[in-house]
Amino acid sequence: MKFLHYTSAPWPDLTEPFGTFPHPNRACDPDRAGEVLRDTLAHMVAAEDVGFDWLGMGEEHMNAYGMVPNPTQLLAVVAARTRRASIAVLGNPLPLLNPVRVAEEYAMIDVLSDGRLVAGFPRGVPQNYSAYGISTDDSRDVLCEAIDLVLAAWERPEPFAWQGKHFSFPAVSIWPRPVQRRPEIVMSSKSAEGVRMAAKRRAVMAEIFVRDGAVLEHFETSRTIYLRQAAEDGWSPGLDRFAINVPCVIASSDAAARRLAAGALHYQHTCLTGSFEVQKQALANQYYQESAHLLGRRFDSVADRIAYGGLICGSPGTAVDQIRTLLRRHPVGVLGLQTHFGNLTPDHVHDSLVLFGARVRDDVLTWDAERTRQPHE
Template sequence: MKFSFFHLMPWTDITDSGKDWPVANKHFEPERGTEFYRNYIDAMAYAEECGFDLVGCNEHHFSPYGLMANPNLIAAALAQRTNRIQLAVFGNLVPLNNPIRVAEEYAMLDVMSGGRLVAGFMRGIPHEYVAYNIDPNESWARLHEATELILKAWTEPEPFGWEGEYYQFRSVSIWPRPRQQPHPPIMMSASNPESAEFAAKHRAMMGVVMLVNLDGAKQSIRIYKDAARANGWEPAPQDILIGQHTCVCETDEEARHYLSEGRKYFYGVLGGGVRTAANLVLKESRFYENAERRQGVDKRRQVFSETTIDEFIEQGAVLCGSPETVVKQIKRIHRELGNGMFNITMKVGNIPDSVVWRGMQLFKERVLPEVHDL
């Protein structure tokens, strides 16, 4: 079993104004921001010492939800602070960026880190398209074309031209090329049938980025495996990543308290602006292809607001408790889903950094030894 330590880099000092979108950047304090970045990067580098296999980051815009407008900058910093751990960029929001730039920066990271990159190809969430003035209706088509272009840029040894629907390049020949050949392992979100099939087509690892419930994850995994077989290959357990909010404390009660409070801030404040923006996009676009999917988004938000932390634990949606309790939870999820990788987020909302660091120590000392060989 592999474990990824994932960090959103949230801003923890916002008030109810976080429910607006965009959030006015007058609330950002540069000196405090420097402290945040330093502490967050320290924690991510410490993940290597704690025995994690990967350290993960991602991309978000115009929101205190996450301070990583460019995750490649964070990964580059971590490449210089670590020696063994894989750098999992989950990921660049490919439809919003120049795909050749993505190919180049990912190749640089792979070479700089000695071949430790896991490259995420993500579509993103609705409001990112408003932030970068990209038509949300084009999100899937842009992702498909950009993915093909990036893979060709990594693997084509001679200069080539590209004339696509969304991207045109007269001549492409990136320097450097990736260190891992034919290219770094790629990760794609597979939280719904469309994305699961797309990931399988490209032999990408699939990620249920944030587990909602076990039944939904089982459906995505089944679709992913069926699509992989249709494309002539069989996924291994370590091709399947499950992402979860995680809190490990000395006692179950302490962990429940901190995760409950952190998720209130995460969904109630940080997530408020994201929901506001998403609703604007969903009313005006076909970001989600059918009405059932769009209604599913609203239903999921309602579930998150009404479900208690104990219910989330029972559903397998979070890892929360003492080390011994978390070991049991990991074994249960692995038994039901057959995944070979967990992507755990310990800095949930405004959970104190001291709780995160202590949780990492407990995970190292009393959780990993019991589950790493699953």
């Protein structure tokens, strides 16, 4: 069982939603942005100190939900400041980028961290294609070829030519090479075709944004597809092939945690992820196809989210019980507890991290080890 600390480095100071995409950057004071990013880095280091196993960030463009247009930049700093935890780039959406450049930047993090890179290869979200003026057509096919190119760049010791459907390079030979011959790969659980692609590469299938209960139900549908594909390919995945990430607030009391979570989730829904919902839905309808229904406008209460497992929220003892319930329903080998979301303050994030390390982590790991020995619990 491994724990992921994940953040998008959200902008915490909006007083009202923009309602359009891209978000006008008049609201982004550069000095304040520096404070938010420095706090984000400090939380990453603190997360390792309290026992998180993966430290992760994603990529966002032109919106206040996340101020990390290139997670490899910040995670390179995290790699240099930490010693144990895996550095999880979750990740660079390859259809938007030069895959050779991604192979190079990922390899640098693996070298800098002495072999701790976890490489996320998402297709990317539709609004980021819009931000870069890139069509989503054939994006899954582009992703598939780009992953193969990155893997080849990591693994081949001599220069090689690449002539594919979407990419052409006369010679590829990256410096430095990664410490790991093939770092751990993480891919999305959103679409059936993407899940099959993940299973064929024995990648971790992850859901990073549990928006509501339907997302968790869809995750289980995707797990079935993954297991079926793996069986056809002749291998049996363990729980370490599956990961989910949920918001988390741990405080001195249940009431205090719920109060903080309610405010942060409301801010996230109104000012961040929900602030350009109509445009996002229009972009997503064809892109996600069979899973587009997951993106409908919905705001669940704290109590509802706790009930279906979409939020860990309470005192340390309550958090332990909620994590156990979540893992019984959705067994995974990597559990993300996103203590930094919405407009939570750095002190609130730090308190959650400290309480997790002191009074949650070991209890969950002990229980998880016992249930592993007793699979029919």
